[in-house]
Amino acid sequence: MYVLGLDIGGTSSRALLVDASGRRIGYGKAAGGNPAAHGTETAAANIRQALEPALRGVDPAEVAGAVIGMAGIGALDRPVFDRMWASAGLRCAPVVTGDLGIAFAAGTAEPRGTVLIAGTGAIAARIEGGQPTVISDGLGWLLGDQGSGFWLGREAARAAVHSLGRGESDGLLTRLVAGHVRDSRAGDVPDAGGGAAGAPTGAEQGSGAGWPPVDGRAEAIRIVVHLQGRSPLELARLAPLVSRAAAEGDPDALKIVSMAAGLLCATVAEVRAEGESTPIVLAGSVLTSQGPVYAAVRDGLGAPTVLAGDAAGAAAWLAAREAFGLDDEEARRLHRRILREE
Missing domain, CATH: 3.30.420.40 (ATPase, nucleotide binding domain)
Structure with missing residues (x-):
């Protein structure tokens, strides 16, 4: 059978x-x-x-x-x-x-505990008898999903456009976000030969070609217009850039990681009793990739965790x-x- x-x-x-x-x-x-x-x-x-x-x-x-x-x-x-x-x-x-x-x-064979999922969205639940009994967040990209991949990507874009608007273009996270958007925009506009026309690729701008922008605010507006014309999933695709920049010490990225971890830990606190010793299972790409957000959440929870x-x-x-x-x-x-x- x-x-x-x-x-x-x-x-x-x-x-x-x-x-x-x-x-x-x-x-x-x-x-x-x-x-x-x-x-x-x-x-x-x-x-x-x-x-x-x-x-x-x-x-x-x-x-x-x-x-x-x-x-x-x-x-x-x-x-x-x-x-x-x-x-x-x-x-x-x-x-x-x-x-x-x-x-x-x-993550566990135990019947009771807590699960925190942070992927494109974010949600936490208290589990009793294998079933969720109390749920926090999971309220969608517009009104909830705090600390999720969408949230991380939005904060990355926000930090980038604000930096560019101030004429600051040397931050790693800003360069990564701008490069991602330039690549996406280039892919949207094929040239006469079927290739991508327009802005240099992320690799090119990272090596200096076409960067820094002559007009930082104009570059910021290009990013805003591009992202506002796309599905929210486009913002979620920026989330890995936060991890990459944070690993290299970018201050904007480190701040975003800290904020995301705080929000995710707060979501868990809404469904979990203080001092509880049952397992906390971490699931979803933001956490199971074991990047800086995972590390910050694990440390912030102050309780044993297990990856799904x-x-x-x-x-x-x-x-x-x-x-x-x-x-x-x-x-x-x-x-x-x-x-x-x-």
């Missing part, structure tokens, strides 16, 4: 099949399956595409259980999803849940725990196997 774990996000869908011993049997990956972002029809098709290689060579009727961690679950048209599920030959009824409990399980591992593996573990009726000790052993801790 087997179980399936699926990790469904906006950019990718991943499916993992394991047997009762925790051995990984099949794995598949496809495009994003978030129904809020793609619509249920497209999302279901992408999930189906991830299921195919995961189930290859296996009788789907032998899958005893499945847990699906899905972003955008509120937009799911369940009849459409159920038809896709049945078309894959699966007979078990999947448990479809949000990503907080899955992220927590990706494979979310599809965590979902498979949750499915196995239920389908195979495991006791606590058996569940912990299986968690270590599936999450490759042993």
Whole structure:
């Protein structure tokens, strides 16, 4: 008998099949399956595409259980999803849940604790019995997501345009942001031969060509106009530049890192009792990359933390725990196997 774990996000869908011993049997990956972002029809098709290689060579009727961690679950048209599920030959009824409990399980087999996710967005939750009971933030890029990748990118852009507006162009973070935007703008305007026309690339401006700008304020306005005409995700793409500049001691980047860590720790404090000793699981690209924000958050929390591992593996573990009726000790052993801790 087997179980399936699926990790469904906006950019990718991943499916993992394991047997009762925790051995990984099949794995598949496809495009994003978030129904809020793609619509249920497209999302279901992408999930189906991830299921195919995961189930290859296996009788789907032998899958005893499945847990699906899905972003955008509120937009799911369940009849459409159920038809896709049945078309894959699966007979078990999947448990479809949000990503907080899955992220927590990706870091620990304990039933209680705290999870902090900081990726493009940011959210924290208190976990009881494997389920979120109190949630903080996760309120979106416009009104929340404090300390997230979007927030980091916005602060990087803010620092850059303010520096340029004052005629200051020598800061590393400012140069990196301006280079990123110049590259993006150049890619938007193809020349007659099909190449990119316009501004020099980030590498060129970093070596001196076209930098510093003759008019810093004009450069700042170009950055503002470019970013305001793009999706908020464009700002999130600036987040790694903060880590890079902070690692080299850029004062603007170090200030942003400190602020982000403070905001993320405050989000955790809203869901966690002071002095609590249960595990804190850190998830999401801002934290699992183990850059300066991760280090500052870890130090700021003042409590033991663990990094989340494979979310599809965590979902498979949750499915196995239920389908195979495991006791606590058996569940912990299986968690270590599936999450490759042993």
